[in-house]
Amino acid sequence: MKDVKPARDVGIVGWGTYIPKFRIKCSKIGKTWGFPPEYHSGLIVLEKTVANIDEDTITMGWEAAKNALVRAKINPEEVEAIYVGTESKPYAVKPSITVIAEALGITPKILGADLEFACRAASEALEASIGLISSGMIKYSLVIGSDTAQASPGDVLEFTASSGAAAFVLGSRGKNTVAYFEGSYSYITDTPDFWRRQLAPYPMHGEQFTGDPAYFAHIVAAAKGLMEELGLRPSDFDYAVFHQPNGRFPLKVGAKLGFPKEKILPGLITPMIGNTYNGSALIGLCAVLETAKPGQRILLVPFGSGAGADAYSIIVEEGIEEKVHLAPTVKELVEDKIYVNYTHYAKFRGLISKFGF
Amino acid sequence: MVRVYVVGVGLTKIGRFFNKGLRELFAEAALKALDEIGNETVQALVVGNMMSSSLGEQDNLGALLADYAGLGKIPAFKVEAACGSGGVAVYTGYFLVASGMFDVVMVGGVEKQTEYPTRIVSKALAQAADAEYELFHGISFTGLNALVMRMYMNEYNISRDEMSIWPVLMHKNAVKNPYAQLRFEITKEQVAKSMVVADPIRLLDSSPIGDGAAALILASEKVAKKLTDTPVEIAGLGMATDHIYVAYRENLLSFEATILAAKKAYGMARVEPKNVDVAEVHDAFTVLGFMNLEDLGFSERGKTPKLMNEGRFWPGDKPAINPSGGLKARGHPVGATGVYQVAEVVMQLRGDFPGVNVGGDIGLAQSIGGLGTTVTVIILKR
Numbered sequence: 177m178k179d180v181k182p183a184r185d186v187g188i189v190g191w192g193t194y195i196p197k198f199r200i201k202c203s204k205i206g207k208t209w210g211f212p213p214e215y216h217s218g219l220i221v222l223e224k225t226v227a228n229i230d231e232d233t234i235t236m237g238w239e240a241a242k243n244a245l246v247r248a249k250i251n252p253e254e255v256e257a258i259y260v261g262t263e264s265k266p267y268a269v270k271p272s273i274t275v276i277a278e279a280l281g282i283t284p285k286i287l288g289a290d291l292e293f294a295c296r297a298a299s300e301a302l303e304a305s306i307g308l309i310s311s312g313m314i315k316y317s318l319v320i321g322s323d324t325a326q327a328s329p330g331d332v333l334e335f336t337a338s339s340g341a342a343a344f345v346l347g348s349r350g351k352n353t354v355a356y357f358e359g360s361y362s363y364i365t366d367t368p369d370f371w372r373r374q375l376a377p378y379p380m381h382g383e384q385f386t387g388d389p390a391y392f393a394h395i396v397a398a399a400k401g402l403m404e405e406l407g408l409r410p411s412d413f414d415y416a417v418f419h420q421p422n423g424r425f426p427l428k429v430g431a432k433l434g435f436p437k438e439k440i441l442p443g444l445i446t447p448m449i450g451n452t453y454n455g456s457a458l459i460g461l462c463a464v465l466e467t468a469k470p471g472q473r474i475l476l477v478p479f480g481s482g483a484g485a486d487a488y489s490i491i492v493e494e495g496i497e498e499k500v501h502l503a504p505t506v507k508e509l510v511e512d513k514i515y516v517n518y519t520h521y522a523k524f525r526g527l528i529s530k531f532g533f
Numbered sequence: 534m535v536r537v538y539v540v541g542v543g544l545t546k547i548g549r550f551f552n553k554g555l556r557e558l559f560a561e562a563a564l565k566a567l568d569e570i571g572n573e574t575v576q577a578l579v580v581g582n583m584m585s586s587s588l589g590e591q592d593n594l595g596a597l598l599a600d601y602a603g604l605g606k607i608p609a610f611k612v613e614a615a616c617g618s619g620g621v622a623v624y625t626g627y628f629l630v631a632s633g634m635f636d637v638v639m640v641g642g643v644e645k646q647t648e649y650p651t652r653i654v655s656k657a658l659a660q661a662a663d664a665e666y667e668l669f670h671g672i673s674f675t676g677l678n679a680l681v682m683r684m685y686m687n688e689y690n691i692s693r694d695e696m697s698i699w700p701v702l703m704h705k706n707a708v709k710n711p712y713a714q715l716r717f718e719i720t721k722e723q724v725a726k727s728m729v730v731a732d733p734i735r736l737l738d739s740s741p742i743g744d745g746a747a748a749l750i751l752a753s754e755k756v757a758k759k760l761t762d763t764p765v766e767i768a769g770l771g772m773a774t775d776h777i778y779v780a781y782r783e784n785l786l787s788f789e790a791t792i793l794a795a796k797k798a799y800g801m802a803r804v805e806p807k808n809v810d811v812a813e814v815h816d817a818f819t820v821l822g823f824m825n826l827e828d829l830g831f832s833e834r835g836k837t838p839k840l841m842n843e844g845r846f847w848p849g850d851k852p853a854i855n856p857s858g859g860l861k862a863r864g865h866p867v868g869a870t871g872v873y874q875v876a877e878v879v880m881q882l883r884g885d886f887p888g889v890n891v892g893g894d895i896g897l898a899q900s901i902g903g904l905g906t907t908v909t910v911i912i913l914k915r
Contacts, residue, residue: 212728383650389551 180359180405182310187353188490189250189316190345190499192243193462194236195449195509198226200521202335208518209330216335220423224450226516227324227339229524233262237322238276240341240455243503244318245280248345249352252280255345256314257287257305261298261454263372264324265290276320287314294370295419296480297321298342298454303486305346306357316347321454328378329527336422338450342458354496355465358473358489361402363394370481386481391421394485395429395477402475402487410434413489414472417443417460419479421451435475442467443474448510461490463506468492534631538757538764539913541569541750542876547714547743547864549647555582555589556601558746559643563602566639566748570760575750576635578609581622581642582868585611587657588649598641615661616817617902618642619747619871620909624772626751636753637760642869643746654742658867661903663778675739675818677904679731681785682820686733688786689835693733697721698841699819700737700861706848707858710888712873714743714864738819740859745866747873765879768895769804769912771797777906788905791828795899795910799830802895802912806830809852809912810893811881813874815901816859825899826854829910853891856881871900875911882915 201223202216227236237260245252258273258280265272273288287308291297298321305317322341327333349356369390372379382390395418403409410416416435418426423446430440443460446452452459457478464474472492479485504512522528543565545558553561559580567575578599585591595609614621619642626640646654659674667677686696701721707713719737727736750760757764773793776782782789799805806829814829816822823837831852832840840846846854857863857877860870878896880886896913 214726214728384549384647385551 180361180402182306182357184310185349185356186306186309186346187349187356187493188344189347189352189354190244190246190248191462191465192240192247192343192503193459193506193509194239194243194341196225196227196231196236196339197512197514198228198516198524199223199513200226200516200518204518205334215332218424219335220447221336221450222447224336224338225340225452226521226524231339232266232324233260233264233322234266234272234275236339236341237272237320237343238279240322240343241276241280241318241320244343244345246503247499250316250345252282255282255286255316255318257308257317258282259289259291259301259304259317260320260322261291261293261301262322263292263294263297263453264326293484294480294482295453295456296478296484296486298458299478299480299486302344302346303360303362306360309346309348316345319344319346321458323453323455325451325453326378331378333379333381336446336451338452340449340452340455340459342455342462353493354499355490355492358491359402359406360486360488361398361405362484362486363398363401364484365394367483369483390481390483391419391425391479392429392432394483395419395479396432398485398487399433399475399477402489406489408489412473413439413475415443415464415468416440416475417457417464418477419457420444420446420460421456423447445506445510459506465492465496466500466505466507468496470494470496535633536754537627537630537767538752538754539749539767539875539879540752540757540761540764541566542879543569543748544712544873544876545746546712547745547866550744551647553744555585555591555643555645556598558645558744559598559641560602562746562748563604563639563641566750570750573637573760575604575607575637575639577607577629577638578604579622579626579629579638579640580609580611581618581872582611582644583613583615583618584644584646584657584867587660588654589645598643604639613868614907615902616865616867617871617900617907617909618868619873620898620900620911621772621871621902621907623749623871623875623911624770624909627767627770630751630753636756638751639748640751640872641746641748642872644866644868645744646742646867647744651742666778666780673731675731675734677779678818678820679734681904682733682818684785685820685824691838693725694721695838695842696819697724698838699816699822700724702841702847703816703855703859703861706856706889707862710858710863713858713862713888714741715858715862734818740817740861740865743864743866745864745869745873747869747876749872749876763883765882766914767911768914769798769800769802770909771795771801772909774907775905777903779904786834787824788828788901788908790905790908791825791899791910794908795829798910798912802914804895804912809895809897811856811878811891812852812854812897812899813857813877814855814859814899816855816861817865821901822859829897829899848889848891852897856886856889856891871898871909874898874900875913878913882913
């Protein structure tokens, strides 16, 4: 097991979010496929985002990254590594980050890669960046979690799989960081709860197997491991942000760990936008950063199927409040919406297409 | 024929076990049963199971399980009769001992369902029906039972609210049963509002998908007393089958196979329905529970929902029905269920059932395969 604390403290310099404007109400999805209404209400997801026909992981990742750089107030050329965690790369082979980096004007003297670990890849990018910065190899790293999540039409996954992105500029803890990582703890096993094979258009999942042996076991192990290593208890945290595949799981895993729902709700965004996969927990963190006060402590636990979870303890620092309104907040993006029906959703997400074109 | 006794029982909790396979579940139950007879040698193994082939791609179950549970190189084989496999396994095991060929036989039941998506499990379960004449048209097993439930409610003018007493009582009984899958109480309102599976069957009318294993040790009169101080006799048993293709049945509101099997069992045991203290019946869906009580002679046709709403068949009444929680709430690990039922009735008569204990001298277990297609009725005496 790696050390829970890096050699030198690393923090968040800027954060940004992108949430597509279009929404579809889950009731419309349920009606289309004949699900009873209690099916999606049980998941506690009311509506989900729908990426437009010209949006993908790259465009959304770029939007979120731009917002993060605006809040970071640094010269983009100082970014020396860029990673995107995604499971919906527009190209199977061809990096997404090269397009994003070029569009942001931060090529060519950079490190970078697209990472894949289901919904947890962007969290791996956070861990890698903490290491690179802490070692002194790079000054700033740009970490993006972006997904246009796929769901087979009619699968229960369709109620939640949505689109969105979050991005963070990380740097050495100092004057311009607004929060720093007190420690992190990872927990990974071979637990095949959710997968998509080569050339398959939609993922498969193991129904209940995605719950106890996967989501709950890994998040609980990572969170407990971190708290034990740092000597912290749930009462030491002001907020808890978990991976949020639906609205129910984060509340349940929080209860298992001893976190009251008041500490979870500020970072629980999935009920309004669906599960943005690599954006899921990270958009939740962005929302919390936009309400947190200096000195407060946040527990962040992203999870990815397959399966793994990383628990982070993040302490908010002075100067955060001045940065909140430099870019659109999660609340503003959540409220800025246009509803579409299932037909438009099907067209935008490529579930239907013209024949012969 | 030699008289046959149940001298040991072993059960696993029923649930969704992601870390236990078919063999581990079976071994857990088998070793518990062996503990009850001081780990004496068993001479043969009969295993009730429905879906090891269709779901688990595993045949030759007798050898697999005898080997894994360390039972030695004994005769061992699987008995399959869809959801009634467990009851038929006990039926088979009985005759191995009654014939005089064996003195100590293990009867096991095991089912492993949770490794597979619901649609795959539903398809495998539907194989209990007629593949060419029923499944070919796309009806599921729940669909067939829904036809029966609709007809029962129409014929006897029974309301949704009156029907709901069955799952409410079953969940209430299961709360105390440490082996049960669904250990929580429900209300009639929750039943009425639960998801429609196949109208009028709702989610809370249905038994859950679960894994589990049960084992019994059967012994001849000669050795039973040496193996335990509390042998329970299999005093009577009967088995019958009916047209598998439901359209051939003359009456859908009664299962003739139950009536025929019960007649044999009652006659052999020399008891009447009114003598039975406790019964475990096959309530895979709400309507089956009521129909079974009528076919077993415990109640008049179409009157059972009303009687149960008035307190009949609750713990303390005679007979007490499904103190385990029944298939509805104890759970229904398909091929193991019939073995669970016999084990539970044995424990009731011994007075050591760890849940709702109603005691008594005479107990009955009824197991069904398919839609009333294969039925066993087993009567036990203290």
